[in-house]
Amino acid sequence: MGAAATRYLSQVPARVGVIGPDEPADLETHQGVFASHYDQGRITRRLSKDVVWATLAQQAIGQYRAIEEQSGIQFYFPRGGLFVAPPGAAGDYLLRVGEIGRRLDVAYEQLTATELQDRLPLLRFPDNCLAVLEAPPAGYINPRELIKAQLAIAAQRGATIIRETAVAVAGDGHGVSVTTQDGLSYRADKVLIAAGAFTNCFDLLRRKLALRVKSETIILARVPAAEAARLQTMPTVIYRIESPVLKDIYLLPPIQYPDGRFYVKMGCDTSADQTLYTLDDMRAWMTGGDSDVVAEAMAAAVRTIIPGLKALAWETKRCLITYTPHGKPFIDEVEAGRVYVATGGNGSSAKSSDAIGRLAADLVAQGKWAAELEPDLFRVCFADEL
16 A cells, blocks of 8 residues: 555655565564565455446556556466355355446356366365456566565655565644654655554554454465466465364465465465554564464365365565455545555455555545545544544
C-alpha cells in the first residue's frame, strides 16, 4: 500500500519521501520489523464475495501492465484462477459470482467436479466439489517485484527512498516530524502511515487502531525444473477444504525463487494460528515460531490436490495477517490535515495494493475523499472505541 501511494504521490507537485527498511538479509536473526512482501507469489483475481474487494482488484489489475512498462520490472503472470469448495461452502460464493461477474465483466465458468477433472487433470478434488474457473487476467503477482516496480517509478519522478525504520511520528503547528530507529528526524507537511501489522507499534499514532494481527503459515514444496514445466499450465487455486486442521487454502503453481529453485507455495488458516498482541509477539513468531506443527497436514493437502507431485523437499515459512473490524482496509485521516493511515489488508490486499495506495494518495494530496467508493467503507476504527 505504501509503495503504491508513493508512486501516486510522486505525480503531484510536492517533494515526496518514503521511509521503510529493506528486506532483512536473515529473517531468523532479524530484530526489526517485517513487511508482507517477502515472497514470490500472491494470487490476483477479481471474483469475490465482496464487491468492494472485487472493485479494488479490478482497478489494480488494470494498472499492472503500465507499471511493468514504466519500471521495466515484470511482476504479473496471468495464469487464471480456480475456486473450489464443497456444495455448502460454495453456495454463498456462487450466489455472488454472477452479480459481480456481470458488474465487472469478468470471464469465468462454473464447473462440476467431473467437468473440473476434464479441464484440469493435473489437479484433484473431492467428487462433490463445485468450482469456478476465472480466466486471465486472474493469475498471480510477485510482491517483491511489485514493490520494486512501484518504488522505481516513484524514484524516476524524484521521490526519495529512505531505508530506515520509523519509530515515532509527532505533529505540531508547523507540520509533522518522523523519527527513525537510527535517531534521524525528517519533517513533512503530511505523513501517511502504511506500516501493516506494525502500525500500532512504536509511537507512530496517538491512538491505537482496532487491528487484529494473526499468525499465518505457508509451506513450500521444492520441485525440479522438469516438474515445474509439467505444472506450468496450472492456475492459482483457492480451496475451501473440509479439514479439522486446515481452512481456506490458497495454492500457486511452481514459481522460481531468488535461490534459483522452483517451489509450489500453499498457505492457509490452521488450528494452530494465534492472535499476536505485541511487537515482541510478532517478532517471536516471525523469527522462531513453530510453523512446522502443521507441516505434515499442509504437505498432505498439497499432495492430494496435485497427485504425483515430485517434491524434493518441504519447508514452512511464517507471515502476518492484519484484520480490521469491517473487513476493508483503513484509509483515513487520523490527525486533521497532517496524519493519514493506509493499513489492514485482511489477507486480500496484495493484489489490490495499487488501488488502495491510489485512494490513500488522493486523500493525502487533496485533503478530502475524491473516489467513487464511499469513504465510510474504509473508515478508521480505534481500539479504545471497541
